[in-house]
Amino acid sequence: MLFNSIEFFVFLFVVFFLYWFVFNKKLAFQNFFLLIASYFFYAWWDWRFLLLLLLSTVIDYSFGLAVEKAKNKKFYLVLSIVNNLGVLFFFKYYNFFISSFAQLGEKIGLHFSPLLLNIALPVGISFYTFHGMSYVFDIYNGKSKATKNFNDYAVFVCFFPLLVAGPIERASHLLPQVQTRRIFKYEQAVQGMRLMLWGFFKKVVIADTLANVVNTIFGNYHQYNGATLVLGAVLFAFQIYGDFSGYTDIALGTAKLFGFELLTNFKFPYFSRNIAEFWRRWHISLSSWFRDYLYIPLGGSKKGHTKAIRNTFIIFLVSGFWHGANWTFIAWGALHALLFIPLLLAKRNRVFTDNVVAYDRRVPNLKELGAMITTFVLVTIGWIFFRSATITDAAYYIGNMRKGLFTKPLFLDSLVYVVVFLIADWLQRRDERNVLNIQSKPVRYFIYFVMVALIILHFPYINKAQFIYFQF
Numbered sequence: 131m132l133f134n135s136i137e138f139f140v141f142l143f144v145v146f147f148l149y150w151f152v153f154n155k156k157l158a159f160q161n162f163f164l165l166i167a168s169y170f171f172y173a174w175w176d177w178r179f180l181l182l183l184l185l186s187t188v189i190d191y192s193f194g195l196a197v198e199k200a201k202n203k204k205f206y207l208v209l210s211i212v213n214n215l216g217v218l219f220f221f222k223y224y225n226f227f228i229s230s231f232a233q234l235g236e237k238i239g240l241h242f243s244p245l246l247l248n249i250a251l252p253v254g255i256s257f258y259t260f261h262g263m264s265y266v267f268d269i270y271n272g273k274s275k276a277t278k279n280f281n282d283y284a285v286f287v288c289f290f291p292l293l294v295a296g297p298i299e300r301a302s303h304l305l306p307q308v309q310t311r312r313i314f315k316y317e318q319a320v321q322g323m324r325l326m327l328w329g330f331f332k333k334v335v336i337a338d339t340l341a342n343v344v345n346t347i348f349g350n351y352h353q354y355n356g357a358t359l360v361l362g363a364v365l366f367a368f369q370i371y372g373d374f375s376g377y378t379d380i381a382l383g384t385a386k387l388f389g390f391e392l393l394t395n396f397k398f399p400y401f402s403r404n405i406a407e408f409w410r411r412w413h414i415s416l417s418s419w420f421r422d423y424l425y426i427p428l429g430g431s432k433k434g435h436t437k438a439i440r441n442t443f444i445i446f447l448v449s450g451f452w453h454g455a456n457w458t459f460i461a462w463g464a465l466h467a468l469l470f471i472p473l474l475l476a477k478r479n480r481v482f483t484d485n486v487v488a489y490d491r492r493v494p495n496l497k498e499l500g501a502m503i504t505t506f507v508l509v510t511i512g513w514i515f516f517r518s519a520t521i522t523d524a525a526y527y528i529g530n531m532r533k534g535l536f537t538k539p540l541f542l543d544s545l546v547y548v549v550v551f552l553i554a555d556w557l558q559r560r561d562e563r564n565v566l567n568i569q570s571k572p573v574r575y576f577i578y579f580v581m582v583a584l585i586i587l588h589f590p591y592i593n594k595a596q597f598i599y600f601q602f
Contacts (some may be wrong), residue, residue: 131174132597133380134334141171146387150314160182161285164388171290172254182217183288189213190262191283197269198276199337209356214259221252226455234465256452257307261287265301267423269554274301287391291381295599297395297415304392309393312389322386324566329379331581333597334588336547337372339565340365343541348517351527355505355534359527361541366517367510368548373598374413382563398559400552401487403501405469406479408509416452420445431474443467453516458524462515469508486559567574 131138145167173180191212197203203291219227225246235241265286268274277283285308292299347362354362378395385392399411406492409417425445430439443464450463473479487502488494494502509526518524558565568574 131171133377134330134597136494137174141167141174142384142387149391150386154314157368158281160312160425161281161308164290165281165285165288168285168288168290168293172288172293174462175253175294176250179250182221182255183258184253186214186217186258186262187284187287188280190266190287191277191280193266194269194276194283195278197266203270207266207270208453211263212285214263218259221249221255223451223455227554257296257298258287258293260298260416264298264419264423265305274305277305277309279309291384291388291390292392295377295381295597296413297378297381297393298419299393299415304390307390314389318386318389320601321563322383325379325386325563326381327383327578327581328565329381329383330585331375331376332372332551333376335581336551337369337376338588340369340372340544341549343544344369344517347541351523351530354530354540355537356531357535357537357539358541359531360535361539361544363510363514363527363531364548365541365544367400367506367513369552370513370516370598371396372551377597377599379565394562397562398555400506401502401555401559402505403482403487403498404473404478405466405508406473407482408505409466409470416449420449424448435475439471442471442474446470456519457521458515458518461521461524462512465512465515469512470571489560 145163149160149163149167153159169180172183190210193206193213196206197210199205228246250458265274265283269276282305286299286301286305289299289304289308342570344362344366347358348366351359351362351434367498374415375396382392382395393415395413395415396413397414402408404409417480419516425441428441428444430441446463447460448463450459450461450466453459453462470479487498514527515521515524518527566574566577568577
């Protein structure tokens with residue numbers, strides 16, 4: 131079930147009403163109802179893969195208990211990792227690897243027809259797999275205790291707002307909320323509704339509109355001048371940001387309606403002053419997951435420059451591969467590793483850890499502006515690899531950007547959406563959760579009205595544009 135669909139609005143209304151007015155007497159009732167609602171939400175896409183979700187949930191629940199009780203905890207941790215990565219490999223990467231081996235064989239004179247799987251990728255498999263792995267990791271590391279209540283654990287993994295595209299939750303953060311009875315809080319619900327409105331606006335009005343132009347440019351890049359190709363890359367940067375951060379805002383807002391606070395996933399990444407800060411602000415739940423469960427266990431940056439460089443390449447390459455079974459994603463990850471390593475070696479990767487650019491000023495200074503523009507340009511070049519079908523397409527796209535760079539680009543009117551997006555983000559940059567909190571009531575409600583009207587005007591696009599990160 132897509133967030134941007136009529137079915138979701140009906141589903142949300144019914145689930146909200148039953149949750150707070152029928153199943154609110156006991157915590158067990160609330161959680162059981164949430165689990166059933168979440169399974170229904172997932173089964174709406176394809177009920178057959180609900181069985182895979184159930185199996186994955188049962189296995190990680192069992193491994194969690196085993197890791198906590200067993201003397202040889204590492205043995206069960208390894209089994210959990212093998213199981214989760216095995217499932218992920220089978221459904222997401224098998225065809226990629228077998229096809230790559232076949233192509234390599236042809237180059238050295240070995241010809242064979244690979245046996246490919248004709249099966250759809252289960253939506254959200256990368257997300258709920260990482261939920262389960264983080265749960266077992268946290269138990270192994272002593273950060274969380276194994277829950278005896280299967281229903282509570284299943285809600286942690288399958289809670290419908292985050293089930294198919296995150297954020298990737300931690301057991302130590304979400305499970306205590308699952309195990310505590312929720313009471314309706316008006317202010318929390320208002321914040322949730324504002325986040326949802328802003329999320330739908332970013333997705334339906336901005337991202338889906340830009341998608342039409344981006345698809346045209348990237349699909350026919352050899353026909354356009356360099357200026358148009360540059361514009362296409364910039365528009366995709368804002369399309370994917372609006373699409374994914376819009377989904378996250380809807381997820382966080384929906385969770386608030388049910389009394390939950392999910393992890394922050396975006397903190398205005400295009401105002402970052404270097405690549406390291408970008409990754410502290412973009413898809414935060416994933417980058418922090420790789421940091422805590424891969425980078426640090428490998429030794430992080432505390433065992434010399436050589437291992438620090440190795441570990442950096444590993445997490446960025448794995449992060450790229452996590453996004454999809456295509457060499458373009460690996461190239462995208464490698465590029466970000468190359469951009470990150472100079473900061474690491476110069477010990478400037480933690481210069482901007484928690485401060486917001488121009489926090490106490492209306493506008494950034496020239497140094498900050500230059501740093502933000504430079505970072506955005508580098509990130510946008512990376513997005514070309516992310517968006518292209520093949521590395522060859524990405525290389526040709528970048529190469530053709532030099533041709534006619536100073537001629538007038540087509541689709542220039544699309545920049546209006548980018549400007550609106552940037553202004554709104556800049557005004558809200560101090561608090562990513564407290565959006566649309568305008569002091570003047572008449573102004574606030576006027577903005578609500580305009581946003582709702584624009585969403586309705588773009589309604590024909592709803593159901594046609596799936597969220598980009600659903601494919602991961």
